[in-house]
Amino acid sequence: MTIKYYLFAIVLSISSLTALRAQHHHEGLHHWEIPSKDPDRIILTFSGDPATSRAVTWRTDTTVVNAKVQIAKATVNAKFVAAAQTLEAKSEVFDLGLYKGNNSLRVHYHSAEFNDLEPDQLYVYRVGDGEAHWSEWIQFRTAKSNYAPTQFVYFGDAQNEVLDHWSRVIRRAYQTAPDASFVIHAGDLINSSHRDSEWAEWYKAGGFIHSQWTAIPVVGNHEFYPLAKGGPRQLSIQWRPQFSLPVIEELPAELHETVYTVDYQDIRIIVLNSNDQLEAQTTYIEKQLASSTAKWNIITCHHSVFSPAKGRDFQFARENWKPLFEKYNVDLVLNGHDHTYARGHVPVRSADTSDSDGLGTVYVTSVSGPKQYQLDKEQIKAYAADGYQPDNSAEQTQFYQVITIEDNTLTYIAYTVLGDEYDRAVITKDFDSGAKTLQD
Known part of the structure; x- marks a missing residue:
């Protein structure tokens, strides 16, 4: 064997080992x-x-x-x-x-x-x-610098079998509202927080839509899981590397990039982490609402304030956050978590819709993925003690929502994955007095 051939054989062996090592790292992965x-x-x-x-x-x-x-x-x-x-x-x-x-x-x-x-x-x-x-x-x-018509999309949990069954939801939503200014993903984007194959599915399902619609991601309970058996629950290791989100320095570091506010054309969207450190966020909520000069104030968090599903109850939010939503006349609260659909409002409308106290806050719980739960109709009725009136509900249905804001009107429409309109609510608001009416 010549020295030249011997050296070539060594280089080839090293290359082969490198290739094998790379194949080992990629073993079981789809090309995408x-x-x-x-x-x-x-x-x-x-x-x-x-x-x-x-x-x-x-x-x-x-x-x-x-x-x-x-x-x-x-x-x-x-x-x-x-x-x-x-x-x-x-x-x-x-x-x-x-x-x-x-x-x-x-x-x-x-x-x-x-x-x-x-x-x-x-x-x-x-x-x-x-x-x-x-x-x-x-x-x-880019957004306009002043108040102007705006349209955005909101999804409840995608979570399970995202590529198989959520892809058609986001793509149908894009067909319905291709020029949406932004999109709210209300938590549980995937099922297993750290599992990269699931994040790969989420990105492939949305494709170019993720790079064109500006995202407002919200953390859900499935964005938290222990890294090792028996360890503490931790935020998805992919969350902070893959999303560039605002850091609110006044909040504990654990809440950074999971609690933040977006002001878009006179709409204030407050994003909350309904998993951890709820008291700290209560202070933040009041500060953000008290300082808001926006014409519309919208809250989004994963857990449903008025849970419509069996075995679910976000009591802390009803006792501590709901009074703030009422005090500052929050217009819309967008939730996920319960794998059902429900829309309702607080307080109960009076017979005289001109009454300035006729409408407070509209609450929505929705689901965009294939995992579905049953409604707890008795629990929904029990929320009457909190002034909650149910307006519409559904189960065993994948949804997406399109919200359009123009002049003094917010129009909310829930569509099924087939693209059919299922539910509609129109909020009309007097910006001087804050008085609102609701038309189904």
Whole structure:
């Protein structure tokens, strides 16, 4: 054997071992789960003023260390490319093997913020390594700087068999409201918080929609699970790397990026973590509502304040959060968790709909995934003691909701996965007095 051949054999052996080791890390993974130089799991979130900023996060393999983003104003042709601004992204190593249910595999998550954008402007962006491996160009529109018509989508739990059975829900929602300004995912996005194969399904189910609609993700109870048997429950190890979300410094660190507020065109959306440290959030809720000058105030958290399902009861929220919602005239509360559908309101409307106390807060619980529970009709009736009046309900049905706000009217529509309208509620509001009426 010549020295040249011997050296070649060594190199080949090393390459083979490396390939085998890589195959071991990828064993059992679908091709769309395996990271590469090409960006995947691209998602837009809010960071700062929605009229002038956005955040984007994506994933690659560990060979991409100097990730880039490019952004430009959209044009009717491809000439925007020449004017595109290139920005450096932040990158972090993430070890999927922190959870033993995942393959022992390291990836890179990358994130960047777009700042100093123009209000009500259509932009295009792409993410990549700055060389040969880029995503497609993706469009989004910034918010207007003042009050204007807005439409957004809301999903209850996706959670189970996400790729098989939730994909048609988000895709049908996109067909119904393609120009939605943002989307609220009200917790339990997947079933097993740390299991990366489930997050892969969530991203594949939504595809490009995640990178075009700006997401407002909410943590549910299934975003928490022990990393090891017998250990404490922990927030999904993927949550903070894959979503760039506001950090509220006044809150405990455990609540960072799970409790935050988004102000979008005179709509204040307060996102809560209904799993932990509820007292600390009670203070935060009052501060955010007391300081709000928004025309509409919306709360979203995972657990249902008025749970319609058997064996469920979020008593803390009814005793501590509901009085604040009433005090500050919150318009809409959007929940998940109970795998059923229910819409109701507090207080009970009087016969005279001109009465300024005729309508307080509308509460909705919904489910978008295939896991379904039974309604507890007796429990729903018992909420009358809290002034709750049920308006509509359903079970064994996958839903998505489209909310449209224009002038002094908020129109809420619940659609089945077939795209059929199931439920509608129209809130009309006097912005001077705060008085509201509800029309089904």
